[in-house]
Amino acid sequence: MLRRRFIAGPAAVAALVVAISGAMLSGGLGGRASAADVGTLAATAGCGKNPALTSGTHTIQSSGKSRSFILRVPDGYDRNRPYRLVFGFHWWGGTAVDVATGQTVQRDVWAYYGLLRLSNNSTIFVAPQGIGNGWANAGGEDVTFTDDMLRLIENGLCVDTTQRFSVGFSYGGAMSYALACARPNVFRAVAVQSSPGTLSGCNGGTQPVAYLGVHGIGDNIASGRSLRDRFVRNNGCAASNPPEPTAGSLTHRVTTYSGCSAGHPVVWAAFDGGHIAAPQDGAPGDSGSRTWVPGEVWRFFTQFQGTPPTPPTTTPGTPPTTSPSASPPPGSCAATYRIASQWQDGFQGEVAVTAGNGGLTGWRVSWTFTNGQTITQIWGGRNAPSGSTQNVSNETWNGNLAAGASTTFGFIGSWTGTNSVPSLTCARA
DSSP, X not given: OEEEEEOOXXXXXXXXXXXXXXXXXXXXXXXXXXHHHHTTOOOOXXXXXXXXXXXXXXXXXXTTEEEEEEEEOOTTOOTTSOEEEEEEEOOTTOOHHHHHHOTTTSTTTTTXXXXXXXXXXXXXXXXXXXXXXXXXXXXXXXXXXXXXXXXXXXXXXXXXXXXXXXXXXXXHHHHHHHHHHHOTTTOSEEEEXXXXXXXXXXXXXXXXXXXXXXXXXXXXXXXXXXXXXHHHHHTTOOOOOOOOOOTTOOOEEEEEOSSOOTTOOEXXXXXXSSSOSSXXXXXXXXXXXXXXXXXXXXXXXXTTTTOOOXXXXXXXXXXXXXXXXXXXXXXXXXXXXXXXXXXXXXXXXXXXXXXXXXXXXXXXXXXXXXXXXXXXXXXXXXXXXXXXXXXXXXXXXXXXXXXXXXEEEEEEEEXXXXXXXXXXXXXXX
């Protein structure tokens, strides 16, 4: 048996110990998408091109730092087939290698939290490496790192943008939770295993996202319930306290919440155990061969095949949240502005850019905030603000648009008093 120490963070948990041994589930629950499934997918720029990335370790610059991740491309990769994309975030003190190889439990069998074996070459997997083997996400840098990985991977490989998922254990669970809060319109669903709390932050956290929580009753279960309940509320589910196994029963109980908004289920899987990644029924501790967790995660993720998340609805009395649409002039472009979600002092905006008859090789959208709004985070575009005027240009991967084609960029902003919809101008870059 191999024992490894998992520490949630210096300011949060002193030491969380997990002992993991054995093998994983046999057999597979997943498979290749059918032709009918592929017809509903949303493809990325990497589709139809020779793959620009291969399996192995890759290094990129993000927030001025050198960051790395391990990529696993399916065997027999088909450049014309959009693939599911799963991020696996390691625990405190763990590494990307631990996630990618499964060597902490059993090499290869536990790779990517046991999901690689179940995927049957239907999924691209990513194992990012945290700074100091953790996910403090200082200033949002780990969320930005995820954005940067997504841009690179989706420009170089064929990915289904409605099928992005994240899973993590302990500190890695906290990072998956941070993505649920900050990127609910990017990730289709997240699985949070035994997170000790919001160690990686929760910037936003007001929109719905499909959520699976896995937690042991002997592992500060109140923390897991609190994390879960945020998305019970966000997803419009009927509030309840699901039954959980009793101490000493060595069992687990899985509950699916009722009344959740379309496409935003919440599932709660509680087990009789402590801070462990691979609990089993009938015996204490971790067991890769008998654990039920990978099967639950895989079933949760694969239920969404080809189904994008339903955009959240605005509350009654909310002022108009979308700028008037316009047909782009020939050879130019048009842009529309949408307030996707709004909360006290903050909001999430989205801008759609549509190319005119001549197509685009680059674009720039400008507008002026008239009520003191500010942008604090942005993805899918590069902002060069000048006072209250925002000037957002394309990224390298979304600047080339065929005639009539569209792309979007989004941002998190702050506001006080009034959050009016500005008028936009769009031009070639």
